[in-house]
Amino acid sequence: MINNSKILALLTLSILLSCSENETIDGPYTKAYVALQGSDKIAIIDVDRGELINEVEVDFINTGDRPHYIVIDEIHRTWYVTLISSGYVCKFDLDTDQLLDSVFVGNQPALMEIDRARQILYVSRFMPMPSMGMDGVSSQLIHQIDAQSMEILNTEDVGASSPHGIALSNDGSTLWVASNEASHFFKIPTSTFGPTNYQSQNFQLGYDVPVNYGINDNIYNALEIILNNDNSQLFISCSGKDEVRIFDTLNGDSLNNYATGIMPWHMDISKDDRYLYTTNRMSNNVVQTDLLNGNTRTFVTENLIMPHGVALTADDSKLLVGSSMGDAVYILDANSMVLLHTIFFSDVNMNMDGEMNMNNMHMPTGLAIVQE
16 A cells, blocks of 8 residues: 555656656757767757767768758758868758758869858858869859758859858858968958859958968968957957957958967857957867957867867857867857866777777767757
């Protein structure tokens, strides 16, 4: 016979389990899509719980497609990924994570920006690079793609090699492009994309850069370019100078620069434009810079090796960092830079000689976050 105390305990347990199930199924949550470049998969992470909830195979065209960068269109319920080895841009359904369409653009599609209102996707081409002894003609291109039909609308030669970093203005009228090979950046009115009226303005990253840019003028090695939230300022990570440079978007004037770690890579900025976050590929850390006073906080941990992508949640409470050679994603408190969760994708450690022992490396690179 079950006494009253046992009945009460069972009822309490039932209520707790019911509440837990309701939170899991019905409650809003934040999820992140992470490109696993080494295993041809996209990892989907529950950011709030710090758990891997699904993996999507993108190894459907070639062995070693190498997914690199992801953008999400939460309005039209789609997400897009660049495959840097097979040269495709792929479109997936955000609700089912099923492949919808793809388009071939050529060697090394890198970063993307999406104009959600006009349903236009912009894709940069990073490699091959002339400074590495490769043919760089095809790496000077930016593609404009119809995000609905996945057809290429226009392809523009920006005039400088390896235009890796791109940033689109909030109203979709201006595309900013940073050349990794020429230490210059460009302002392109998107209305001029096309065969007859293409226009762009060219700006130097520093006074020590020749005005007439060339493929060997890569002393800054600009990698990523982002806009602040009101689009008044432009932030460019200069991996060759170990700093982030800030420019006025009205006239391209230099405003400030901040030292980072060694070889700054990707960036994100808080919604109030106060905090800048930078992954530093060769110092193996992430730096938070207070743009009001220049103060910094740094996150470093044992398996944070060659950090790549970085992204803030919509409420700026959490920061996600992909460790490309540490095979992990770290979820941090964005204010304190304290570690909250770690998601490992394989076993990675260092031997006595300081060499990495790797088993089935997944290499998380680009990541994107959506509130569901």
